[in-house]
Amino acid sequence: MITDTDRKTPDMPSLDCGAAVRMLWDYLDGNLDSVNEAEVRAHVTRCSHCFPHANFGQIVIDAMAQVRNTPDNEATVRAGVLSRLRAEGYEGS
Amino acid sequence: MEIPVDKHVAFHDLALRWLPDVTRFAHSLTRNESDAEDLVQETYLRAWRHWDSFRVGSEARAWLFTIARNAWRKRAPRDARLVAVEDDTLQALADEHFPLGAPNDVLQRLSDADLRPAIHQAIAALPEAFREVVELVELQELPYAEAAAVLEIPVGTVRSRLFRARRLLQTSLLEYARDAGLAPVHAEKESSQ
Ligand SMILES: [Zn+2]
Numbered sequence: 162m163i164t165d166t167d168r169k170t171p172d173m174p175s176l177d178c179g180a181a182v183r184m185l186w187d188y189l190d191g192n193l194d195s196v197n198e199a200e201v202r203a204h205v206t207r208c209s210h211c212f213p214h215a216n217f218g219q220i221v222i223d224a225m226a227q228v229r230n231t232p233d234n235e236a237t238v239r240a241g242v243l244s245r246l247r248a249e250g251y252e253g254s
Numbered sequence: 255m256e257i258p259v260d261k262h263v264a265f266h267d268l269a270l271r272w273l274p275d276v277t278r279f280a281h282s283l284t285r286n287e288s289d290a291e292d293l294v295q296e297t298y299l300r301a302w303r304h305w306d307s308f309r310v311g312s313e314a315r316a317w318l319f320t321i322a323r324n325a326w327r328k329r330a331p332r333d334a335r336l337v338a339v340e341d342d343t344l345q346a347l348a349d350e351h352f353p354l355g356a357p358n359d360v361l362q363r364l365s366d367a368d369l370r371p372a373i374h375q376a377i378a379a380l381p382e383a384f385r386e387v388v389e390l391v392e393l394q395e396l397p398y399a400e401a402a403a404v405l406e407i408p409v410g411t412v413r414s415r416l417f418r419a420r421r422l423l424q425t426s427l428l429e430y431a432r433d434a435g436l437a438p439v440h441a442e443k444e445s446s447q
Contacts, residue, residue, distance in 0.1 A: 182352045182353065183352060185352065185353050186351075186353060186416075186417045186420065189353075210355075213355035213356055213357065213358060213361060214352070214353045214354065214355040215353070216358070216361050217353055217354055217355055217356050217361055217364075217424055218353035218420070218424075220361060220364050220365050220369075220427070221353075221373075221420050221423050221424050221427060222392075222420075223365075224369040224370070224372075224373045224423075224427070225373060225377075225388070225392045225393065225423075227369065227370050227373070228370050228373050228374055228377070228393065229393050229395075232274055232277045232278050232281065234277070234287060234291070235273065235274050235277060237291070238273065238277050238290075238291050238294050239270075239273055241291055241294075241295050242270075242273065242294060242295050242298045245295045245298070245299050246298060246299065246302055249299065249302055249303070251262060251265065251302055252262045253262040253263065253265060253266035253270070254266060
C-alpha cells in the first residue's frame with residue numbers, strides 16, 4: 162500500500178482514507194468537481210484499503226442499472242388507463 | 255365543453271409517454287400488481303382532469319410521480335407511529351453510509367454473477383423511506399432535486415438516504431454471496447472499516 166506521506170506532492174494534496182471513502186459514492190456517481198475527482202481517483206486506484214470499497218460501490222451501482230427494466234404488464238396497464246381516460250373525454254391513442 | 259385537440263396530443267406526448275415509468279413507480283409503492291394497475295389508472299385520470307395545472311415545458315414525469323404518491327398516501331396512510339420514529343429507525347438501520355468493502359475474490363465472484371434477482375429482493379426489503387429514494391434516483395434516474403420535490407424532503411436527505419440505502423444493499427449482496435457460497439461467512443468483516 163502506498164502511504165499518505167509517500168504520495169504527498171506540493172501541487173497535489175493527497176487525501177487520507179477517511180476522506181476518500183467519504184467521497185466515494187459521489188466519485189462513483191460522477192458528482193465531484195474535477196479537483197476532488199482526480200484526488201479520489203488517484204487515491205482509490207493506489208490504496209489497497211480503499212480499492213475494495215470503490216470496487217464494491219461500483220458493483221452495487223451496476224447491479225441496480227441492470228434492474229432498470231420496463232414492466233412486463235405494460236400493455237394491460239395501458240389498455241386500462243386508456244379506457245378510463247376515454248370515459249372522461251380523452252381522444253388520443 | 256369543447257376540449258381543444260392539442261390537449262389530447264399534448265397529454266399523449268407529454269404524459270402517456272411516461273406510462274412504463276409511472277407503472278414501475280406505482281409498483282414500488284403498492285408492491286402488488288393489481289393495486290399498481292389501479293393506482294396508475296387513478297394517477298392518469300387525475301392528471302387528465304388537472305392537465306391545465308401542468309406547467310407545459312417542464313417534464314411531466316415528476317409531476318405524475320407526485321400525483322401517484324399523493325393518491326397512494328390517501329389510500330394507504332402510513333402508521334403515524336412509524337412516521338414519528340422514522341428518523342431514529344433509519345439511523346439505527348444504516349448508521350454508516352460509506353461504501354462497504356469486501357475481499358477481492360468475493361467482489362470478483364459478485365461481478366461475475368447475475369445479481370438481478372438478489373438486487374430485486376434487496377430493494378424490496380429496504381425500508382420504505384429508502385426504497386422510494388432508490389426507486390426514483392437509481393431506477394428512474396430522476397435528478398436529486400426532482401426526487402426531493404416528489405418525496406417532499408430536502409435534497410440533502412435524498413442524498414444521505416440514497417447512500418445509506420446503497421450500503422444496506424451491499425450488506426444484502428454480501429448475505430446473498432454467503433448463501434450462494436460465493437463468500438466465506440466472515441467476508442464483510444475483513445475489509446470493512
Ligand atoms: Zn485509502
